[in-house]
Amino acid sequence: DAKTTQPPSMDCAEGRAANLPCNHSTISGNEYVYWYRQIHSQGPQYIIHGLKNNETNEMASLIITEDRKSSTLILPHATLRDTAVYYCIVRVARNNDMRFGAGTRLTVKP
Amino acid sequence: DTEVTQTPKHLVMGMTNKKSLKCEQHMGHRAMYWYKQKAKKPPELMFVYSYEKLSINESVPSRFSPECPNSSLLNLHLHALQPEDSALYLCASSRGLGSNEKLFFGSGTQLSVL
Secondary structure, three states, rough: OOEEEOOOOOEEEOOOOOEEEEEEEOOOOOEEEEEEEEEEOOOEEEEEEEOOEEEEEOOEEEOEEEEEEEEEEEEEOOOHHHOEEEEEEOEEEEEEOOOOOOEEEEEOOO | OOOOEOOOOEEEEEOOOEEEEEEOOOOOEHHHHEEEEEOOOOOOEEEEEEEEEEEEEEEOOOOEEEEEEEOEEEEEEOOOOOOOOOOEEEEEOOOOOOOOOOOOOOEEEEEEEE
């Protein structure tokens, strides 16, 4: 199963873009990259997902490298409410499950 | 309705008690999941149901017994738990079985075992 590697913590200034990296060098061709975030003791919140192409929605952008071995989640204008643990997950195609790694704790500072 | 509803939000139980956690969704999703999350750790997958049948059991002890009585409802029956089972229990659902199907999570049940 493809595993992900993320920095344990990052800081970002309020109003600036937050760029969260993720390595998934063992990803297979039909496995999607997902990003979720979790604010203290709440359920994980879906942010975005993608396969090969870059994706954008109202919350964030997802940039996936051409070889698909890494990706970056971009929050374009971080606010204090974006402070959370961000999880990068590779969804295994055959098992229909979703397994979380350790995640990145993002702290947005005023 | 894009919600996954979990009840109760908080539960305190003794080691000899029997209790159940409930999860409900009305999005027509056919896959449902239970996760366990200890403090300051990521969620850990426990069970996956697909079309009301148990698809994945991550070697969870038998004191946790899942049940999927219909496509909208998922239960987790608890019996003879240990204090180390205290955790946030999260339920999730997804529309289908493919890797392109995102999961929707409930807000969880915070369980304390005394």
